[in-house]
Amino acid sequence: MKKIFFLTAIVLSFANLSFADCDLKSKVEFTEPRIFAPLKGSNATGGFAKIKNNCAEELELSLKSAEGFKAVESHITVEEDGRMAMKKTDSFKIKSGETLELVPGGKHLMFFDPQVVINEGSEVKLVFSLNKKELTVPFKIVSRTKK
Amino acid sequence: MNPQKGALLTLRLFMIVITIGTIYFGFTIWKTANGPTSGGDFTLTYRGQGWTFSSQPKKLNLLYFGYTKCPDVCPMSLSYAGDAFRMLKSDELSDVRFLFLSVDQAHDKPNDVADYAANFFPTFIGLSGSKEQIDKTIGLFPASYVLEENPKSYLGYSISHTDRIFFLNSKGVVIDSISGSKEGSDSIYKKIKENI
Numbered sequence A: 001m002k003k004i005f006f007l008t009a010i011v012l013s014f015a016n017l018s019f020a021d022c023d024l025k026s027k028v029e030f031t032e033p034r035i036f037a038p039l040k041g042s043n044a045t046g047g048f049a050k051i052k053n054n055c056a057e058e059l060e061l062s063l064k065s066a067e068g069f070k071a072v073e074s075h076i077t078v079e080e081d082g083r084m085a086m087k088k089t090d091s092f093k094i095k096s097g098e099t100l101e102l103v104p105g106g107k108h109l110m111f112f113d114p115q116v117v118i119n120e121g122s123e124v125k126l127v128f129s130l131n132k133k134e135l136t137v138p139f140k141i142v143s144r145t146k147k
Numbered sequence B: 001m002n003p004q005k006g007a008l009l010t011l012r013l014f015m016i017v018i019t020i021g022t023i024y025f026g027f028t029i030w031k032t033a034n035g036p037t038s039g040g041d042f043t044l045t046y047r048g049q050g051w052t053f054s055s056q057p058k059k060l061n062l063l064y065f066g067y068t069k070c071p072d073v074c075p076m077s078l079s080y081a082g083d084a085f086r087m088l089k090s091d092e093l094s095d096v097r098f099l100f101l102s103v104d105q106a107h108d109k110p111n112d113v114a115d116y117a118a119n120f121f122p123t124f125i126g127l128s129g130s131k132e133q134i135d136k137t138i139g140l141f142p143a144s145y146v147l148e149e150n151p152k153s154y155l156g157y158s159i160s161h162t163d164r165i166f167f168l169n170s171k172g173v174v175i176d177s178i179s180g181s182k183e184g185s186d187s188i189y190k191k192i193k194e195n196i
Helices: A002-021 B003-034 B073-087 B110-118 B131-138 B185-195
Strands: A028-036 A044-053 A059-066 A069-080 A083-089 A092-094 A099-102 A107-114 A123-130 A133-142 B043-046 B049-052 B060-066 B096-102 B125-127 B145-149 B157-162 B164-168 B174-179
Touching: A028 A123, A044 A059, A044 A092, A059 A069, A083 B145, A092 A099, A099 A107, B043 B110, B043 B125, B043 B131, B060 B073, B060 B157, B060 B185, B073 B096, B073 B185, B096 B110, B096 B131, B110 B125, B164 B185, B174 B185
Parallel strands: A028 A133, B060 B096, B096 B125
Antiparallel strands: A028 A044, A044 A099, A044 A107, A059 A092, A059 A123, A069 A083, A069 A107, A083 B157, A123 A133, B043 B049, B060 B164, B145 B157, B164 B174
């Protein structure tokens, strides 16, 4: 019994170490991280990216803050009774080796009430929590509309 | 009764029945093909001023229901529509307009709605109204919206709404529709060309 307990403790400690060893900066890939430039007449805008988890562990990702915005949230767009609805979620889970796709019309990030002028072409630093470790990622501000 | 007269009467009755049957059958087919009609004239506000659909209707009028704080589906639909309008020639543009009606009467200010719609194409018309006007207008169409309280979110609410662009003729009658956010600008452009 003691042996089993001891082995379990060793396995668990290695599991912890494997995540602790996972370098978020190099192991979590953000592709095309972007936020649509806020539009006149609205205080809300959306952010998108593909996020690949190359860590050995499943990651629980939540958006904590975005430079220049008063509030941030994570949302999922769903269709209910023929209507499109937005559902707030606290976090997204990404299994090891899998990619979370934040896309218009699906899972996405939301940004409210810009506190400064946020121009197209600039970058905004987003702070994520990944299994309770922080990761800062720059998101590019892009235009939603064609000129 | 003269058998010849009797036969003639029977033939006449038969012809009447056939004629009535053909008319009824034709009407039923026409009705089925055209589907139930929806739409009509409606009055709202544009930048706080009264605005009536029938005052300056275009040959083709596109109508979408949403709200300005909707960060995903509405701007996606409006940007697709804006891209479709950019594909039109100037003579086509003079026959078509896009109407965006905000169903968020409690939070969307008339000027914000107008500014918001114009972000996507300069001639897009952002409409507001009283709750009665909005509800009366949306009731004319196969559309709906539901305001859901959500105290855990920053806005404190969200609005689920129909995601369709309705194509209206000059009388405001729906002649076609398409998903706003799912089909893309090419499909909207194609529908405009088909209906203009």
